[in-house]
Amino acid sequence: xxxxxxxxxxxxxxxxxxxxxxxxxxxxxxxxxxxxxxxxxxxxxxxxxxxxxxxxxxxxxxxxxxxxxxxxxxxxxxxxxxxxxxxxxxxxxxxxxxxxxxxxxxxxxxxxxxxxxxxxxxxxxxxxxxxxxxxxxxxxxxxxxxxxxxxxxxxxxxxxxxxxxxxxxxxxxxxxxxxxxxxxxxxxxxxxxxxxxxxxxxxxxxxxxxxxxxxxxxx
Amino acid sequence: xxxxxxxxxxxxxxxxxxxxxxxxxxxxxxxxxxxxxxxxxxxxxxxxxxxxxxxxxxxxxxxxxxxxxxxxxxxxxxxxxxxxxxxxxxxxxxxxxxxxxxxxxxxxxxxxxxxxxxxxxxxxxxxxxxxxxxxxxxxxxxxxxxxxxxxxxxxxxxxxxxxxxxxxxxxxxxxxxxxxxxxxxxxxxxxxxxxxxxxxxxxxxxxxxxxxxxxxxxxxxxxxxxxxxxxxxxxxxxxxxxxxxxxxxxxxxxxxxxxxxxxxxxxxxxxxxxxxxxxxxxxxxxxxxxxxxxxxxxxxxxxxxxxxxxxxxxxxxxxxxxxxxxxxxxxxxxxxxxxxxxxxxxxxxxxxxxxxxxxxxxxxxxxxxxxxxxxxxxxxxxxxxxxxxxxxxxxxxxxxxxxxxxxxxxxxxxxxxxxxxxxxxxxxxxxxxxxxxxxxxxxxxxxxxxxxxxxxxxxxxxxxxxxxxxxxxxxxxxxxxxxxxxxxxxxxxxxxxxxxxxxxxxxxxxxxxxxxxxxxxxxxxxxxxxxxxxxxxxxxxxxxxxxxxxxxxxxxxxxxxxxxxxxxxxxxxxxxxxxxxxx
Ligand code: SF4
Numbered sequence: 102x103x104x105x106x107x108x109x110x111x112x113x114x115x116x117x118x119x120x121x122x123x124x125x126x127x128x129x130x131x132x133x134x135x136x137x138x139x140x141x142x143x144x145x146x147x148x149x150x151x152x153x154x155x156x157x158x159x160x161x162x163x164x165x166x167x168x169x170x171x172x173x174x175x176x177x178x179x180x181x182x183x184x185x186x187x188x189x190x191x192x193x194x195x196x197x198x199x200x201x202x203x204x205x206x207x208x209x210x211x212x213x214x215x216x217x218x219x220x221x222x223x224x225x226x227x228x229x230x231x232x233x234x235x236x237x238x239x240x241x242x243x244x245x246x247x248x249x250x251x252x253x254x255x256x257x258x259x260x261x262x263x264x265x266x267x268x269x270x271x272x273x274x275x276x277x278x279x280x281x282x283x284x285x286x287x288x289x290x291x292x293x294x295x296x297x298x299x300x301x302x303x304x305x306x307x308x309x310x311x312x313x314x315x316x317x318x319x320x
Numbered sequence: 321x322x323x324x325x326x327x328x329x330x331x332x333x334x335x336x337x338x339x340x341x342x343x344x345x346x347x348x349x350x351x352x353x354x355x356x357x358x359x360x361x362x363x364x365x366x367x368x369x370x371x372x373x374x375x376x377x378x379x380x381x382x383x384x385x386x387x388x389x390x391x392x393x394x395x396x397x398x399x400x401x402x403x404x405x406x407x408x409x410x411x412x413x414x415x416x417x418x419x420x421x422x423x424x425x426x427x428x429x430x431x432x433x434x435x436x437x438x439x440x441x442x443x444x445x446x447x448x449x450x451x452x453x454x455x456x457x458x459x460x461x462x463x464x465x466x467x468x469x470x471x472x473x474x475x476x477x478x479x480x481x482x483x484x485x486x487x488x489x490x491x492x493x494x495x496x497x498x499x500x501x502x503x504x505x506x507x508x509x510x511x512x513x514x515x516x517x518x519x520x521x522x523x524x525x526x527x528x529x530x531x532x533x534x535x536x537x538x539x540x541x542x543x544x545x546x547x548x549x550x551x552x553x554x555x556x557x558x559x560x561x562x563x564x565x566x567x568x569x570x571x572x573x574x575x576x577x578x579x580x581x582x583x584x585x586x587x588x589x590x591x592x593x594x595x596x597x598x599x600x601x602x603x604x605x606x607x608x609x610x611x612x613x614x615x616x617x618x619x620x621x622x623x624x625x626x627x628x629x630x631x632x633x634x635x636x637x638x639x640x641x642x643x644x645x646x647x648x649x650x651x652x653x654x655x656x657x658x659x660x661x662x663x664x665x666x667x668x669x670x671x672x673x674x675x676x677x678x679x680x681x682x683x684x685x686x687x688x689x690x691x692x693x694x695x696x697x698x699x700x701x702x703x704x705x706x707x708x709x710x711x712x713x714x715x716x717x718x719x720x721x722x723x724x725x726x727x728x729x730x731x732x733x734x735x736x737x738x739x740x741x742x743x744x745x746x747x748x749x750x751x752x753x754x755x756x757x758x759x760x761x762x763x764x765x766x767x768x769x770x771x772x773x774x775x776x777x778x779x780x781x782x783x784x785x786x787x788x789x790x791x792x793x794x795x796x797x798x799x800x801x802x803x804x805x806x807x808x809x810x811x812x813x814x815x816x817x818x819x820x821x822x823x824x825x826x827x828x829x830x831x832x833x834x835x836x837x838x839x840x841x842x843x844x845x846x847x848x849x850x851x852x853x854x855x856x857x858x859x860x861x862x863x864x865x866x867x868x869x870x871x872x873x874x875x876x877x878x879x880x881x882x883x884x885x886x887x888x889x890x891x892x893x894x895x896x897x898x899x900x901x902x903x
Contacts, residue, residue: 235468
């Protein structure tokens with residue numbers, strides 16, 4: 102290998118430690134990422150650990166998806182973890198009630214990054230058949246960010262598998278340079294946990310509440 | 321015949337309490353009314369003298385016009401027979417009745433539910449806390465004058481969507497674009513609100529633990545299992561007080577899946593509710609459909625009749641449901657025992673075959689929405705007959721034997737379940753247990769035999785019963801019931817006649833005013849639907865007597881004194897589904 106082929110192999114513009122010289126060649130970050138991202142994402146997409154977390158009817162179909170006939174293991178996702186600390190993905194599988202929301206947000210906050218949320222079924226996506234009920238929240242995306250929505254009531258196992266493949270596609274498109282969680286300078290803020298008072302309260306709404314009360318008082 | 325016995329009982333009760341008990345005079349009502357002050361006395365006599373030892377359902381009804389709440393009790397004899405319905409009224413502004421919990425522990429959770437959702441106080445109840453909503457929630461949601469945040473109109477179909485079908489998002493009507501509403505005073509200073517860490521729950525837990533006394537000079541430890549816990553089969557929570565590893569007190573906490581089934585049901589039209597019943601016990605939607613259809617058909621009386629072929633299809637579907645449910649229950653009980661997923665994978669494999677039949681018949685694997693008032697929605701598909709016959713005659717019997725061989729004499733199953741969570745027959749009846757839990761305690765009570773519905777009388781099958789009342793018996797009785805269901809299915813597929821499957825137009829039903837209680841033997845026990853109709857297109861009151869919910873009443877009884885690891889097994893052996901517990 103002559104110096105002409107790769108002119109700056111040992112002078113990339115930053116210090117290369119002596120023992121590494123001639124061993125590692127970083128000619129361009131882009132090219133490195135082209136190699137690194139797919140390999141890294143390939144590993145991640147095929148070993149997602151879902152949280153063992155079922156809310157309602159949809160959870161039954163989720164279990165069926167993991168079971169004999171549909172076999173989630175083909176996607177490397179069969180390792181369901183009961184602890185949020187060990188899981189990468191939360192499948193919100195069922196009706197989100199006001200009484201349960203604080204717990205779900207807490208669980209989400211406890212999951213390590215990078216984490217993904219799938220809203221499975223009509224209820225988790227937007228309230229579903231029980232939307233108008235006094236204890237039902239119109240979809241989990243009011244509280245935690247959702248990556249994939251799966252329609253259905255309940256979505257069939259095939260639909261859930263399709264949703265999981267969509268999530269894999271999303272993972273494929275990610276790059277370690279762009280995602281927030283690799284950047285140690287950006288703090289990952291926890292989502293404020295909703296409070297159960299006279300009704301479900303989102304601490305982020307407090308300002309608006311006071312404002313509305315003032316308007317009401319004036320009117 | 322049954323009419324005559326009812327007549328005799330009527331006089332027996334009235335003779336015993338002249339002037340205190342009177343037949344309900346309103347048209348369409350079948351029970352007796354009693355004044356609140358005599359309620360305890362009458363209930364005691366019912367239990368001790370007249371043999372009505374099984375209190376099945378307690379619920380409250382709001383009558384805003386008369387300005388009263390009425391609490392309705394359904395009593396049965398544990399030896400079988402028809403219901404005795406008793407009702408007591410209390411004024412709306414000072415709603416209070418004596419509690420029946422000291423007499424019938426089965427009333428415990430149901431009275432708490434009536435307090436929680438309707439705001440009726442029960443004097444003498446040992447632990448009257450909210451049960452489905454949280455402590456501090458604003459209002460009693462099932463009262464007719466209570467409106468939810470997304471309230472549009474009293475009854476569906478809403479004028480905004482019908483007949484033009486305009487699409488409207490409820491969020492857009494709400495200031496917080498969410499399903500929430502606060503009072504004005506509260507909104508002025510929301511951050512003054514202090515969240516309390518469930519003081520009532522822990523106070524009660526402490527109180528019961530102190531009563532039990534201590535073994536060691538150590539502190540009791542409070543452990544919360546759930547609502548996110550792999551062993552609770554959903555979002556159920558138990559607050560457990562431990563002395564070392566021994567349980568001294570346990571309080572179930574539920575409502576994490578309370579989806580307001582009843583409030584929504586009272587806004588819906590009658591047929592509208594059918595798909596909602598699917599989502600009660602979502603493992604056995606067909607049985608739920610049947611219970612609801614039965615209650616409405618009973619109200620409609622001779623305006624509707626079910627063709628014979630439809631009766632057969634109903635039996636086939638209900639028994640298939642029972643099989644798929646019990647397979648699931650056994651599989652997940654083994655899961656709870658630590659046989660992680662292997663037995664349940666075998667069970668789910670068979671269940672999938674049953675779901676295939678459901679899907680071919682109804683179009684959906686789980687949410688079948690198949691029953692109609694006066695029959696079923698469509699005929700059984702021709703090309704699935706062979707599959708069904710093969711399943712009930714060949715494959716399932718073989719597979720159930722296989723499960724039996726592997727599990728029943730398994731040493732770990734035996735030692736983890738034998739003698740654990742024992743419930744005596746007397747306790748089982750007093751706590752209002754139903755289904756396999758009741759029968760495993762030695763009470764041969766099965767609604768299919770005790771108070772037959774549909775065409776069950778024409779089938780040859782045994783009521784499975786076991787006598788130890790422990791977790792092992794609750795496991796083995798499900799094996800027995802699987803075999804009995806197969807026996808019914810084998811007869812049904814052989815004998816099913818040709819013909820139509822639906823009485824005339826099932827849509828737009830006219831339901832006369834009155835009350836009715838339809839109950840079926842669901843896979844988890846007696847599933848009852850209590851409906852009060854005022855003659856309009858929507859039910860005035862719609863209440864579900866959910867077996868999973870009431871079976872939990874005895875959970876503390878079964879668990880106290882056991883080790884904490886046994887709680888998981890005991891809960892698994894009761895076989896609850898949260899959709900039905902919380903509704
Ligand atoms: S979307 Fe349907 S099946 Fe899923 S939880 Fe909601 S009601 Fe149940």
